[in-house]
Amino acid sequence: MVEREWNGSRSSLVYLQLIPPIPSDLYTKLIVQLKFTDICKKLSKYLSWCGYKTKVFNVGNRRRIHAPPTTNTPTTSDGIAHMTLSSPHISPNSQDSPTFVNPSGTLHDASFFDPKNKEFAACREKLALETLDELLYWLHHEGGKVAIHDATNSTVERRRAVIERVRQEPDTTVVFVESICTEGEVLEQNIRMKLKGPDYVNMPPEEAMADFRARGGGTGISYIKIINVGKKVIAHNIHGYLPSQCVFYLMQIHIKERTLWLSRHGESTYNRVNRIGGDPPLTPMGAKYARAMNAFIQNQVVPPHLDPDVDAEEIELRRKNLHVWTSTLQRALSSVESFEDGNWHTMHFKVLGEIFAGICEDMTYEEIERTYPDIWAARQKNKLLFRYPGPGGESYSDVIERLKPIIVELERMEDDLLIVTHQVVMRTLLAYFCNIPLEEMPTMTVPLHTLYKVTPKPYGAEVQVYQWDAETDEMVLVGGNELLDAWR
DSSP states (O other): EEEEEEEEEEEEEEEEOOOOOOOTTHHHGGGGTTTTTHHHHHHHHHHHHHHEEEEEEEEEHHHHHHHHSOOOBBBOOOBOOOOOEOOOOOOOOTTTOOOOOOOSSSOOOGGGTTOOHHHOOOOOOHHHHHHHHHHHHHHHHSOOOOEEOOOSSSOOHHHHHHHHHHHTSTOOOEEEEEOOOOHHHHHHHHHHHHHTTTTTTOOEEEEEEEHHHHHHHOOTOOEEEETTTEEEEEEESSSSSHHHHHHHTTTOOOOOOOOOEEOOOOHHHHTTTTSSSSSSBHHHHHHHHHHHHHHHHHHSSSSSTSSSSTTTHHHHHHTTTTEEESSHHHHHHGGGGGTTTSSSSEEEGGGOOOOOOOOGOOBHHHHHHHHHHHHHHHHHOTTTOOOSSTTTTHHHHHHHHHHHHHHHHHHHHHHHEEEEEEHHHHHHHHHHHTTTTTTTTTGOOOOEEEEEEEEETTTTTEEEEEEETTTTTEEEEEEEEEHHHHTT
16 A cells, blocks of 8 residues: 555555465465455445545456457457457446456466466566556546555565555555465355456356466565455554555455345335434334335245244244344334344444434425525535534535444444445445445435345445335335446
């Protein structure tokens, strides 16, 4: 990570790098490929959500575009390798560079990464340093705050070259983040996830696995070592707020799959009249949605075919795997009443409450526009930074700040989770998990009586959207990531 003063604020460069601790071990040698881009994307997502302008500069993407292929690759009439822009079902980080893939398989097989091949080694070094130059230009001349150099197969020589290049910039230092894996089970899971990446998207699994396995082949430096995906983290020579925050965040990461269910509370009496804030109760319609939503999730966790008398132990384990969180406002508490029977783990947090509107609490938007035209105009001008005046008044940025501990805990958790909260908090959580830019977050459409199933993935999040059908009293799947994008 690089910290520097830029126009009166802190700017940072994060250079992520993996190192093999025991070269003689096949599994250890393979760690130079593992989870690297996933860690980059996680850190980028978190820092962007925290308000730092962040971008990932991926050397692999540059390689896939500019490096000569080592495999039989379709070419155009002028001999240029033919590549296509990938379109995965998960939402990519809009701050990241596009990903290119070869329709017939990998562009660069294991021979490209052979350290004995001097030609390809020189090509890799050139690509890495060109990407670093692009990164530094963005950081210094385009208002960047955090830049992440996503590069694998790095050597001591390359690290030295990176340091020497960065030292040419004023007030700039580097933190290396190294991910080390020594556990076979964790490694195998990492490999399976890596094979879903753009290098292998169109290659048969057995061939991809064989090629991937074949790739395995200072004083005063600040670094962070992540061992076995967060089981142990070593921080050395780390100074400053932002690097310390990165250490703390990276300590929470893991690779276990889990499901996050997100929903606003059921319709309240204030929702009926477009009144904001307060602590109103649910309407009969809102209470009906709450029961339907609760029943739907409980059936997802404990399928109806399980017999309480025969499958009691499995049912108990499934229930323990789901946590239920809400705010402390009564419209959220009333929306999870079916989970309050003692069989589920429920918790209530004040920080999950709706944005506090200060002197505008309990007013409609029409009343605010009529009574406080200056406040209304300021809110319309910049919803992200606008703070409601009066004691306790908040902005979206304030909500992000109070949700940071929640995000850290969500990254740490390995169990499934249901969160029932409010519109602004929903927008904030969806922006984090789905890599939605902060400037788009305040205008996102987040309807009432809608349930989001969010499954974190290595390259983003997979989303399924369910809406309540009042006539049938059922939750109906209406879309996925594409619907979420349409609501932005």
